[in-house]
Amino acid sequence: xxxxxxxxxEPTARERRFAATLIVIYALVTMLPLVWIFMTSLKTPxxxxxxxxxxxxxxTLEGYVNLFTTRTRQTPEYMASLPPPETxxxxxxxxxxxxIAGPSKFGERFLxxxxxxxxxxxxxxxxxxxxxxxxxxxxxxxxxxxxxxxxSTRMMPPVAxxxxxxxxxxxxxxxxxxxxxxxxxxxxxxxxxxxxLKGFMDEIPREYEEAAMIDGYTRLQAFRKVVLxxxxxxxxxxxxxxxxxxxxxxxxxxxxxxxxxxxxxPFIPTIIGEGGLDWPAVAAGATLFLLxxxxxxxxxxxxxxxxxxxxxxxx
Amino acid sequence: xxxxxPIDRVAHRAAAATPPHLRARVRGISDRAVAWVFIAPTIxxxxxxxxxxLLWTVYLSFTNYRANRPNREVEWVGxxxxxxxxxxxxxxxxxxxxxxxxxxxxxxxxxxxxxxAWLINRNFRGHGFWTTVIVLPMMLSPAVVGNFWTFLYxxxxxxxxYVVAFFSGVDPSSFSMIGSVHLAPWAIIIxxxxxxxxxxxxxCLAGLRSIPEYLYEAAEVDxxxxxxxxxxxxxxxxxxxLMLAVLFRGIENFKMFDLVVELTSGGPGSVTELASINLKxxxxxxxxxxxxxxxxxxxxxxxxGLASIYVKALNRVKDR
Numbered sequence: 001x002x003x004x005x006x007x008x009x010e011p012t013a014r015e016r017r018f019a020a021t022l023i024v025i026y027a028l029v030t031m032l033p034l035v036w037i038f039m040t041s042l043k044t045p046x047x048x049x050x051x052x053x054x055x056x057x058x059x060t061l062e063g064y065v066n067l068f069t070t071r072t073r074q075t076p077e078y079m080a081s082l083p084p085p086e087t088x089x090x091x092x093x094x095x096x097x098x099x100i101a102g103p104s105k106f107g108e109r110f111l112x113x114x115x116x117x118x119x120x121x122x123x124x125x126x127x128x129x130x131x132x133x134x135x136x137x138x139x140x141x142x143x144x145x146x147x148x149x150x151x152s153t154r155m156m157p158p159v160a161x162x163x164x165x166x167x168x169x170x171x172x173x174x175x176x177x178x179x180x181x182x183x184x185x186x187x188x189x190x191x192x193x194x195x196x197l198k199g200f201m202d203e204i205p206r207e208y209e210e211a212a213m214i215d216g217y218t219r220l221q222a223f224r225k226v227v228l229x230x231x232x233x234x235x236x237x238x239x240x241x242x243x244x245x246x247x248x249x250x251x252x253x254x255x256x257x258x259x260x261x262x263x264x265x266p267f268i269p270t271i272i273g274e275g276g277l278d279w280p281a282v283a284a285g286a287t288l289f290l291l292x293x294x295x296x297x298x299x300x301x302x303x304x305x306x307x308x309x310x311x312x313x314x315x
Numbered sequence: 316x317x318x319x320x321p322i323d324r325v326a327h328r329a330a331a332a333t334p335p336h337l338r339a340r341v342r343g344i345s346d347r348a349v350a351w352v353f354i355a356p357t358i359x360x361x362x363x364x365x366x367x368x369l370l371w372t373v374y375l376s377f378t379n380y381r382a383n384r385p386n387r388e389v390e391w392v393g394x395x396x397x398x399x400x401x402x403x404x405x406x407x408x409x410x411x412x413x414x415x416x417x418x419x420x421x422x423x424x425x426x427x428x429x430x431x432a433w434l435i436n437r438n439f440r441g442h443g444f445w446t447t448v449i450v451l452p453m454m455l456s457p458a459v460v461g462n463f464w465t466f467l468y469x470x471x472x473x474x475x476x477y478v479v480a481f482f483s484g485v486d487p488s489s490f491s492m493i494g495s496v497h498l499a500p501w502a503i504i505i506x507x508x509x510x511x512x513x514x515x516x517x518x519c520l521a522g523l524r525s526i527p528e529y530l531y532e533a534a535e536v537d538x539x540x541x542x543x544x545x546x547x548x549x550x551x552x553x554x555x556x557l558m559l560a561v562l563f564r565g566i567e568n569f570k571m572f573d574l575v576v577e578l579t580s581g582g583p584g585s586v587t588e589l590a591s592i593n594l595k596x597x598x599x600x601x602x603x604x605x606x607x608x609x610x611x612x613x614x615x616x617x618x619x620g621l622a623s624i625y626v627k628a629l630n631r632v633k634d635r
Contacts, residue, residue, distance in 0.1 A: 011437045019437035020445075026431060027448040030509060034451065036474050037463050049472045051487075127357045134353035138346055146358070153365040155618050157570040159594045160611030163604060164368035164375070167382060187364035190357055219349050250458035250573035251591075255599055269462040269577055279466055286459050297454045301447045304454075305517060 037290070040283035048279045062096075063280030065089045067106050067271065067288075071098040106285060109267040113289075115178055116263055117246040120185035124193050124242045125235060127186070132197030133223060137206065154191055158251035166256060176257045184252055189242040196241070200234025201227070237303040244293055264289050376608035383602040396609035406610065408585065409593040415500060416507070416575075416589060417568045421561055423508045428515025429557065433549075435516070436523045446520075450513045457510065461577035464506050468492040493579050499587050503575050507568065515560045522556030523549070555633045562625055569618050590614055 011019070040048050042059040071093055082099070085091040093100050135143060165184065166175070174180030208230065209222040217225065228235075254266040268285040272278060297304060376397070379390045400406055431449065435442050452460070467475045471488040480487035492502040526548065534544045572591040575581070581588035581596075588596075594614070598607035 016437050016439040019434040020439035020441070023431065023434050023439075023442070023445050023449070027445050030449055030452060032474070033460070033464065033467055033509070034455075036467065040466070049469075051472050051477075053472065053474050053477050127360065130353035131357035134350040138350035140350055140354065152619070153361065153369075155566060155570075155622065156369065156615050157572065157591045157594065157611065159572060159591045159598065160372065160608075160614060161365070161368055163382075163598050163608060163611065164371040165364065166599075167371070167604075168368065170385075183360070184364060187360050190361060194357065219346060244454060248456035248458075250456065250577075254458075254576075255595070265456050265458040265573075268459050282466075283463065286463055289459055290455050293454050293456075294451060297451060298447060301443075301450075305446070305450065 034290070034294075037283050037286050040279055041287045043280050043283075045278055045280055048283075049277060060092070061089075062092055063278075063284035065092055066278055066281040067284040068104055069093070069100045070102050070104050071096075072101045073098050104271075105267065106264075106271070109262055109264045110288070112178070112261055113247060113263040113265075116181045116185065116261070117243055119178065119182040120189065120246045121239050121242040123182060123186045124189040125239050128190055128193035128197050128238065129228075129231070129235060131190075131194050132201050133227065135194065135198050136201035137209075154188075158188075159255070162252055162255040165252075169256060176259055176261045178261050181253070181257065181261050181263070184256070185242075185246040185249060188249075188252075189245055193238050193242055196238045197231070197234060200231050200238075203234075204230045233303065237300075240296060240300060240304060244296070247293060372608045372611055375605050376612050378605045380604045381602050382598075382604045392605065396606050397613070399606065400610045400613055405585070405593065409588050409590050412500070412586065412588055413569060413571075413590045416504060416571065416587075417565060419504045420507045420511070420568050421564060423504065424512045424515045424564060425557060425561060427508065428512045428560070429519045429553070431512070431516040432519035432523055435520060446517075450517065452510045453513045455510075457574035458577045460510065461506060461574040464502075464578055465493060468502060470494070494583060496583055496586050499579055499583055503578055503587050506578060507571070507574060510574065511564060511567075515557075515564065518556050518560040519553055522553035525556075526552045555629065558625075558629045558632060562622065562629065565625075566618060566622060569614075 476487040
């Protein structure tokens with residue numbers, strides 16, 4: 001490589017190797033807890049609490065079976081009187097002198113997370129896109145105050161907001177309902193969504209719509225057919241943020257739901273209580289719950305990373 | 316594209332000459348109506364679920380209301396709740412715990428986050444991939460991850476203790492990160508730092524990438540040493556970004572709830588009882604709704620005040 005081929009501040013090959021080594025070490029260390037969750041989910045309860053911690057072990061799906069079922073312990077006589085097991089999971093449970101009593105609540109809680117996550121994301125994006133467009137294009141009285149006010153609502157600790165929401169929802173019959181949680185997460189997400197989306201809308205030149213309107217489009221048609229397609233990337237990035245927030249949210253879910261609308265985050269830690277020291281089942285629940293976000297993050301890393309810094313730098 | 320027949324041109328000129336209000340009437344809904352229709356639902360929802368509750372909290376903070384006895388008569392108690400909050404030793408203790416947590420997490424995250432960003436900005440091969448790997452923890456559910464860290468922190472069987480023991484030679488069952496009064500505050504700082512350093516890193520990275528190259532080239536021409544370049548170009552240029560990251564993390568950690576509840580739930584004793592956790596106990600376990608509301612307002616005013624002062628300082632740095 002000749003000296004003139006790169007600029008004067010280009011790092012040398014040695015500097016690069018040094019930086020790469022440190023970064024890779026940090027990345028591997030930071031991944032260790034996540035790898036450990038996954039490994040624990042494939043261990044037997046005995047293996048999961050052995051000392052020294054086991055790195056090599058015979059993998060089993062016992063944790064996942066325990067996650068999705070409730071089991072009862074039976075006497076050897078009763079176990080002997082049963083007909084032969086029909087499925088591999090029956091067999092696995094019976095080898096522990098237990099029989100499956102029924103499904104656990106994990107499936108329901110996971111489904112609640114999906115319904116509330118997607119429901120609130122959809123609603124946030126719908127309302128947020130409209131509001132962001134209006135803030136971006138029209139002269140709205142008190143615009144700056146409104147925008148700041150929208151953002152300042154995020155400074156309240158969630159527990160503080162939960163007190164009156166709890167009372168209000170009790171009056172309206174919205175406690176522990178999907179609708180109540182969807183509305184709540186939408187309200188929390190809207191502030192950030194409007195800010196992010198307004199940023200994306202500001203980047204689309206006004207001339208596009210104006211040209212379309214001269215061609216005979218109405219304002220609404222111009223919005224739908226010209227602005228929306230241009231803003232798709234920004235809308236998608238914002239949607240992912242809202243989805244991840246709703247998916248991970250814990251405080252409101254803990255305080256405002258207890259049964260029908262409870263999401264997975266407050267539920268997963270309680271798995272341990274049902275079966276004593278059943279860490280593989282907790283790890284299995286955590287793995288299934290964290291995996292979609294990991295996959296999303298890796299697939300959409302470009303938009304996500306841009307979104308994080310973009311949102312930060314804008315605000 | 317341009318089909319400029321004479322008729323089109325006339326039509327365009329006519330359209331351009333029509334006064335806006337007439338044009339709007341011809342096209343149906345006016346822009347102002349569109350603006351209000353677009354904004355109204357958002358404002359309505361925020362009013363219902365953000366502002367109304369906030370006002371209600373203010374009202375409750377002046378009463379002796381208890382949410383577990385909705386039928387009891389509500390008495391107006393004036394500023395008594397506030398007096399009790401501000402003189403309560405437990406509250407001051409939780410604020411101290413919170414301050415310790417916020418200061419140390421910010422210090423560590425700024426230090427590590429900036430270093431990582433600086434290293435990634437060397438643009439070695441595969442830096443994009445490794446950035447994604449480093450970012451993963453901050454995308455995950457703090458409650459679920461925090462809960463699992465209690466397993467990693469188990470004396471004897473936990474991975475964390477094992478790794479520490481492996482490198483330092485102490486007995487892994489001799490210390491308990493979440494059971495010890497001295498170690499528990501550090502246990503939550505470690506997990507928060509593990510989780511949120513990537514956020515600071517990403518914002519620093521954006522700052523580093525925003526520095527124009529000609530500054531370094533000019534410095535090189537002037538024969539400034541790399542150390543000098545770092546302190547006179549890199550640091551001042553990244554500082555506004557770094558301060559922004561500190562603002563966001565500061566606000567978030569002042570409100571911290573999910574991660575620490577699942578990790579230590581405030582214990583042992585109350586050495587990790589952050590403000591939010593104390594608030595939850597007062598409001599949803601002791602059901603002192605009025606008192607908790609007053610505490611909530613005090614917290615909100617504190618965060619808001621500190622953030623406003625900080626933003627002023629930030630703007631001064633930006634303008635410099």
